Each structure stands twice: as C-alpha cells, then as structure tokens.
Amino acid sequence: MTGHGTSVSAHGVTKTFGTGDSAVRALRGVDLDIRFGEMMALVGPSGCGKTTLISIIAGLLSRDGGDLHVLGEDTGGMSQRQRTAWRGRNVGFIFQQFNLIPQVSIAENVAVPLLLRGHPRSDAIDRAAHLLSEVGLHGRESSRPTKLSGGQQQRVAIARALVGEPRLLVCDEPTSALDGATGQMVMGLIRRMASAPDRVVLLVTHDERIYHFADRIAHVEDGRITHVSTPAEALAQAAIAAGDPPPPSVAPPRSEA
Amino acid sequence: MRAIAIKMLFGDSAKFYGILLGLAFATLLIAQQSSIFVGLMSRTYALIEETPQADLWVTDPTMLFVDDTKPMQVTALQRVRSVEGVEWAVPLFKGLLVAKLPSGSRQLCDVVGVDDSSLIGVPARIIEGDTSALRRPDTVIIETRGARGRLAQPADPGDPAAGRRPIRIGEELELNERRAVIGAIAETKPTFQAVPTIYTTYSRAISFAPANRRTLSMILVKAGPGEDIAALRERIERETELAVYTPRDFAWKTIDYWMKQTGIPINFGIAIGLGFLVGVAIAGQMFYNFTLDNLRYFGAMKAMGAGTGQLLGLVALQGLVAGALGLGLGLGVTAMVGLSIPQDRLAFKMTWHIPVIAAGAVLFIVVASSLFSMRRVVKLDPAEVFQG
Numbered sequence: 001m002t003g004h005g006t007s008v009s010a011h012g013v014t015k016t017f018g019t020g021d022s023a024v025r026a027l028r029g030v031d032l033d034i035r036f037g038e039m040m041a042l043v044g045p046s047g048c049g050k051t052t053l054i055s056i057i058a059g060l061l062s063r064d065g066g067d068l069h070v071l072g073e074d075t076g077g078m079s080q081r082q083r084t085a086w087r088g089r090n091v092g093f094i095f096q097q098f099n100l101i102p103q104v105s106i107a108e109n110v111a112v113p114l115l116l117r118g119h120p121r122s123d124a125i126d127r128a129a130h131l132l133s134e135v136g137l138h139g140r141e142s143s144r145p146t147k148l149s150g151g152q153q154q155r156v157a158i159a160r161a162l163v164g165e166p167r168l169l170v171c172d173e174p175t176s177a178l179d180g181a182t183g184q185m186v187m188g189l190i191r192r193m194a195s196a197p198d199r200v201v202l203l204v205t206h207d208e209r210i211y212h213f214a215d216r217i218a219h220v221e222d223g224r225i226t227h228v229s230t231p232a233e234a235l236a237q238a239a240i241a242a243g244d245p246p247p248p249s250v251a252p253p254r255s256e257a
Numbered sequence: 258m259r260a261i262a263i264k265m266l267f268g269d270s271a272k273f274y275g276i277l278l279g280l281a282f283a284t285l286l287i288a289q290q291s292s293i294f295v296g297l298m299s300r301t302y303a304l305i306e307e308t309p310q311a312d313l314w315v316t317d318p319t320m321l322f323v324d325d326t327k328p329m330q331v332t333a334l335q336r337v338r339s340v341e342g343v344e345w346a347v348p349l350f351k352g353l354l355v356a357k358l359p360s361g362s363r364q365l366c367d368v369v370g371v372d373d374s375s376l377i378g379v380p381a382r383i384i385e386g387d388t389s390a391l392r393r394p395d396t397v398i399i400e401t402r403g404a405r406g407r408l409a410q411p412a413d414p415g416d417p418a419a420g421r422r423p424i425r426i427g428e429e430l431e432l433n434e435r436r437a438v439i440g441a442i443a444e445t446k447p448t449f450q451a452v453p454t455i456y457t458t459y460s461r462a463i464s465f466a467p468a469n470r471r472t473l474s475m476i477l478v479k480a481g482p483g484e485d486i487a488a489l490r491e492r493i494e495r496e497t498e499l500a501v502y503t504p505r506d507f508a509w510k511t512i513d514y515w516m517k518q519t520g521i522p523i524n525f526g527i528a529i530g531l532g533f534l535v536g537v538a539i540a541g542q543m544f545y546n547f548t549l550d551n552l553r554y555f556g557a558m559k560a561m562g563a564g565t566g567q568l569l570g571l572v573a574l575q576g577l578v579a580g581a582l583g584l585g586l587g588l589g590v591t592a593m594v595g596l597s598i599p600q601d602r603l604a605f606k607m608t609w610h611i612p613v614i615a616a617g618a619v620l621f622i623v624v625a626s627s628l629f630s631m632r633r634v635v636k637l638d639p640a641e642v643f644q645g
Contacts, residue, residue: 060560060638081564088562099557103268104261115258116563164561 007168007200008034008057012066015052015223026052028223029066039191039201041211043234044220050204051172053220057202058091058170059083071167088117092161094190096173098153100145106156107132107141113164124163131159135189151182158189169194169201175210187213208238262571263578265551272547276579277586279540280619284587286532288607288615292595294525295611296604300449301515302508304351304369307445308378311477312486314507315346315493318500322514323507324367324450326351328471329499336497337476342489344481347372350462351474356455357431358424360414364407367454368432370462377477379456380443386426390440391458397437399424400445402601403453430455432465447600449515533618541626544579548572548630556637568634572627580623587619588612 015027026049034040042050055061056068059075062083068076071090075083092113100109110128115121129141135155137148145153154174161169171190175183187210194201203214211217217234219226229237267273299306304323305314315337317327337346350370355363371378379388379398390396399408404423408430413419430437437457445454457465463472478501480489490501502510516522548555555568595605 058560084559084562084564087560091560091562093557093560095557097553099553101261101265101551101554104264108261108264112258112261112558113561115261116558116561116567121260 005036006033006069007036007038007071008032008040008202009069010053010057010066011068013053013056013063013068014065015049015056015061015063026223027056027063030220030223030225032218032225032228034200034202036200037195037197038215039195039203039213041203041205041214041217041231041234042220043205043211043217046206048220049223050220052223054170054172054202054204058093058168059087088113088164090167092164092166092169094154094157094161094169094171094174096176098145098150098157098177100153100156100160102144102146104144105142106137106145106148109145109156110160110163112160117164127163128159131163132156134193135159149182150178151186154178154182154186155189158186158193162193167199169199171201171203171205173205173207174203175205175207180209183207183210208235211235258567258571259574262574265554266547266575266578269547269550272543272550273579275543276540276547277583279538279543280536280580280583280622281586281590283532283536283540283622284584284615284619285590286535287529287618288588288591288611289594290525290528290532291611291614292591292605292607293603294521294529295608296600296606297449297521298512298515299606300447300604302511303446303448305504305508305511307380308349308477309504310377310479311504312480313478313490313493314502314504315476315478315497316474316500316502316507318498320500321518322511324351324511325514326474328469329473329476330471331473333473333497333499334476337478337493337499340489340493340496342481342484342492344479344484345375346476346478347375347377348459348473349378349475349477350459350466350472352462352466353452354432354455354465356408356437356453358408358410359428359430360410365452366403366408366432367448367450367452368462368465369454369456370459371456372477373458373460376458380445382444383441384444386441388441391456393438393440395436395438395461396440396457397430397432397461398441398443398456399439400443400454400456402445402447403455404442406453408453433467435465437465447604533622536619536622537625540579540583541622541629544576544623544626545629547575548627548633552633552637555634556641559637565635568637569631572631572634576623576627576630580619584612584616584619588615 010030010032013027013030017024017026030053042053044050052061056063057070063076068074073086075086078086107125107128110131111124114124114127132138132141135158137152137155145156148156174190175186178186191213211231211234214231216228217231218228302323317329320327334346334348337343352368353365354368356366357363369378376388376391384401391398408424409421410424411419412422424439426439426442428439448454466472480486486503490503493501558568592607595607
C-alpha cells in the first residue's frame, strides 16, 4: 500500500558524537528517500549508524549536516521544544524493550501519548480500549503489563504507538525480545495496522525472518546507506554472506541510495 | 497524566512504603522532639500562666528567669502602688524550702506566698477543699502531682510493702520548724523544677522562710481601666528602677535563659537534626532511586512528545504526594504518642508552629530529592530509549 509523495528525504546527512580524538562519525552522508505508505527496514551490523539515523529522522537527535525533510518539515531548524511537540503530533514509537509502565493498566499505557497531548482522560482511555481491541486484547484493558506475555506486551506497545494516529511510525528492533513465531505475529500486526497511504513505517532490525514484511530494505554500513534492496534481494545477499547458495529466483541487489 | 504519575508512585510498593516510612519517621522525630522541647520550655513559666490576673510582673532588675528570685525590699510594693495608672499591686513570695512530712522524711518544695487579702496567685482549679482554707491559721494548699508523688505518705506505716497514698487534707507538714496544715488540693500546670508546689499567704510564707530583710520576690500589677500597658510598664520602670515585664515578655525572658544557659536546645537540636538527616538519607535516597527506576519510562514519554516541564511536573507531584502522606502519618503518630502519655510524665506541647516546621523540613527533603531526580530527567536524552 504505497501512497504518493516522499515522506522522508535525506541527502548528505551527517552526525558526529564527541570532539577531537574521541569524535565518532556516526553518519557520514546518508542519502535516503522513503515514500508515504512504505515500510522501510534499516539493516546493518551493530554500530553502523541505524539507531542514530532513526533518532534523527524521528526528531530525537539533531543532525550536524546535510538536508533532511520528514513529513515535509525540516526538523533540524526546530528548537528542542518545537521538535518535542512535532514528535508528539507525528511520530509513534515501538521500542525493543516495550517500555510499558508496569504500575498502570495497559489501557492507561496505551493512552499515555494522548494524555501527554492534553486529551481528556475518559476520551483517551476509550480510544486506548478501541486500539487494544484491535490488537486482540479486548477484555484485558485493566491488566497490568507484567501480567502479559512478551508478545502481548508488544501488542500493547503497537496500540500505544498508533493511538495518536502518527504519520511516522518508528520501530526499533520490535521482535528482538520475542520468539520467532511471536515475532512474525507482531510484525504481521504492525503491517496490518500501520499500513496506510499517508503513513510511513521505519523499521530497524537484525532479524532476517521479518525482512519480508518490509517494502524495501536499506543497508547501512559505516554511517552510510550502501544500497537499497527488496526483501528477496536482501535475503539472498544474507544467504550468500552466510555461505549458502542464493535462491535462483533472486535478482542481485540494486545499488540505490 | 497526574493519575498515572500517582499510580507509578503507589504501584512500586516497596519503594513507596520506604519513602513514606522515611518521611513519616523524620516527621515523627522532628515533631515529637520539638513538642517535648516546647513542652519543657512551657513548664519553665508555669507560674506566670497560673497567674493570669496580672498585667505586669515587677522584679528585681538582676532577676534572670521566673525561678531566679532576687528578693526586693518590701517598700518596693508601696513605690509601685504609687505609680499612676496602677489599679492594684500585690506581693508574691517564691522560694524553695524543705518540708518535713508526717512520715518524718524531708522534701524540697517550692513555696508560693500570695497576697493575704486578695489571694491573687492561688491556683484557679481547686479539686479538694476550698481557697478560703487559707484564711485559717497555718494553712497551705498543695498541688495534686506533689500530693500523689513526692509528698505521698506510707499507706500503712507498719507495713512498708503496703505502698504509698496521696497526702490528704488535714495532714500536717513542717516548713522550717513551723506547722503547716494542708487545707486544699489544687490542679496546676507541671513546672520545670518538678518539685511539689505549696501555696499559702504571703505573710505565712515569710514566716516559713528563714529570716531575711528582703522578702518580696515579685509584685503583680493590674493596670487601671483603659490604661496603656506599655506606657504603664515604662512609667513603673522609670519611677521605681525595677524590672517590669508583661506576662509574655517574662515567659520569653525565662525561656531565653534556659535556651542560652543550658544544653537543652543543643540536645534537642541534635535529635531534631538527626530526624532531618534520617529523612534525607532514607526518603531522599529512596525517592531518587524511584525516579532512576522510572527514568526509562520518562525517556519513552519524552520520545513520545512529553516536554521536560511536563515530566518535571510529574516528578514534583510524586514528591509532594509522598511528602504529604509521610507528613500526615508522622504528625498523626506524634499526636497519638503525645496524647496517650499523661502530661505529668511527658512534657509534650504541639503548638501550631511544630507541624509547620515539620512540613517545611519534609518539603525541603522532598524538593531536594526531587531536584536531584529532576536533574536526571532534564538531562535525559530521549534517544536513549533506543539503547535497549
């Protein structure tokens, strides 16, 4: 379900942490375009810059150089306060460790983004309950997160990420804390619920088993995007790297940035 | 979000009860020790409180506190009476004398001699007998604590195991080899010296005391109708060269003496300071740890669009709720302890200042630990939520 227009447009984006000898160049000129309606996966080895890139795209970090427009806006020119408000309006997050508040019910957890934006509590809880029902947790609204399985907790996190109807959904290793089958189920849910013509989903993962949920795969290495491929091409490349013969139907990866 | 912040506080029961008990214990120590201190200090001026009829107290200028009697010449009374604006002025004797009890034992007593004709200075609450008993020869009035305590007599002189009984009306004491008959028993406020107090007439008190040219301990003065007390005070001081105090000033002069000349404030100050440190160490540390434990959730909220001010508000709310509950619990326990132990045994007086001071101390603890916690929240980088 691909929409029209570019939701994320990055050209020559750089980011360096620290100064002098201890400086770490996390991003060395990233070029990437993502269309509305797309689910883009960022893959690559640990420390390659994936997390820095999604943090900058999501407005959590500022870039040092290059051009970046997300949802038509240049977040680099915003103040901290403006970026915070922009995130609240536009970005949903699904974290690796769920980050659900253990002392409150799952309905209240899901309602947090709305409550932070000043929605009345009853409205926020009603919308949270609706989302929980959509992720298959109807009747469990008053349960505490600690009473749920890992897969159920990630379903709560999905509901929380979507309750504010964000246009950009950022998923950081959403299946790394889950077993294989649960990971597939969770990704299926994200794919089903998050796909919309006016929304873009950015996924960071090491898990090759969920590549096929993405529309495209951006390969990150040493702070750059080396190429963008289809899930099938990425899987073939991974198989070759692992010493296995590639599936015959898989074409060689495209060199696209 | 306020409800969620409070649920986060209550939901972590181990830390919440730790914070609550730490704050309650700090409040208990601060409020209880302060109340005992105030209770003890208020005992030092019990005589002034027991004599509400006087607008002014006249003493020798070198007198330091109410028990530090420096007798004046009896002519001082006439000089005070002659000052314009004085409605009446009556003498008061106060001195420590040894009483020989019916059992033969001896006991140091505080003897108060009041004006023979008006009996101004006699305790208002007579629980056995009558004030008019002082009109009979050799009669004295004693107070209940002394009657039940140090003046108590053997229940059965032939049997030491029978215990002791309160001394009774009609029984006789000897004060400086002179007979004194108990005519009434009064209820009075406990005094700091904790020796029995014996009330009698001024002339009789002088006869009990060893011969002395100066016998007038204090003069009680009533101002004339509509008279300005401050102006009258200045006038008496100017015309008699004696020291003149309002009851309030005399009480504070007495408190000031005990505060400055004894180690009592330092001892209580140490206990109160320890209570404060306990609060900082236990509750402050626990609250800080509580915030640290929740930092990842605050980080997630920050990523989801929560402003730093919004998060600080949540931390402040959690601190204030914990502080209010800890303060309430601590003050409640303090009041229960104070009310359950008789005033004779525990000098306890919780004035309105004490809860305010305890609240200030708890607020300081909560604000200080919240500020430490808030520092972490302010510095929190929302991108840290992606660090796993």
